Amino acid sequence: MTKSPFTGKSEPASDLLGLIHSDVCGPINTQARGGFHYFITFTDDFSRYGVEQQQIPQEIEEQVTAVETQILCRSLRECHAPERYGFLITTVTSLDSEKWLEAMRSEMDSMYENQVWTLIDPPEWVKLIGCKWVFKNKTDLDGNVQTYKGRLVTKGFRQIYGVDYDETFSPVAMFKSIRILLAIDAFHDYEIWQMDVKTAFLNGKLEEDVYMTQLEGFVNPKDARKISKLQRSIYGIKQAPRSWNLCFNDAIKEFGFIKNEDEP
Known part of the structure; x- marks a missing residue:
């Protein structure tokens, strides 16, 4: 896995798969159903469509299951209607x-x-x-x-x-x-x-x-x-x-x- 430093510059996605966020969580002390200790998620920034995988690729033969999830976005900025005059x-x-x-x-x-x-x-x-x-x-x-x-x-x-x-x-x-x-x-x-x-x-x-x-x-x-x-x-x-x-x-x-x- 590779990562890039945060530049502080916002680059919103303009198309599907233009910007993807991924996260790996684990190992988890409490074992999930099926004996899982890790899980990884992928979120498309444009469509907010999430993809998750709960098993190691070598252990499964089926493809990664795509699940649409609701993403909660938080921001410290307050939005106000523009007031020109x-x-x-x-x-x-x-x-x-x-x-x-x-x-x-x-x-x-x-x-x-x-x-x-x-x-x-x-x-x-x-x-x-x-x-x-x-x-x-x-x-x-x-x-x-x-x-x-x-x-x-x-x-x-x-x-x-x-x-x-x-x-x-x-x-x-x-x-x-x-x-x-x-x-x-x-x-x-x-x-x-x-x-x-x-x-x-x-x-x-x-x-x-x-x-x-x-x-x-x-x-x-x-x-x-x-x-x-x-x-x-x-x-x-x-x-x-x-x-x-x-x-x-x-x-x-x-x-x-x-x-x-x-x-x-």
Whole structure:
């Protein structure tokens, strides 16, 4: 008898005898009727059809008897019905629904203003990635809600490296460099200005062709069969950080800044 290590990967059977489970039990101290101390079972994973043999092959001449048995399958996972819009409905029907709707409208206005996508007829070979809403609120030190944010993100986990994107690296400032700058500012009593770019990723332009499904609830009935071809980097796709960094790098150099090679 041979056995293979458990890989942790599920491979359901797609046809009869595609995957068979076998088990040998014995020796059993209490002798069964007929003097048996061992028995072996075979179970087809697809049909749940069991085959058992209670004697050593050399002792019998008849073929193995096939007996259909009821197999009890147990799993630690709980199955639930899929809820595609459960969280969205909960948000819209909450006490702060008007504020959440305003956050969604503000996000969509940014999408249209930056011309993030164009609607096209779907080619036959195209691979679509989905999109969804992500809601978050910002609170102050006392826990009071200050900002309601609704972010439209793509399901970038469906992208394939080398097909939908190539490079994803985006440099990040080191905290020690920030602390050094703050120390210099404090020593010379400089003023510190902080700038926040709203929907920063939408400023980056895509070099690859990425296609996305239309957002539920914002589909024009006249263009219901069309898909969205992304023109700019949207939150969720793999290359979004790098596209935004390239855009920021070109813009900051126009103001006379020089790139520090030691701190990119």
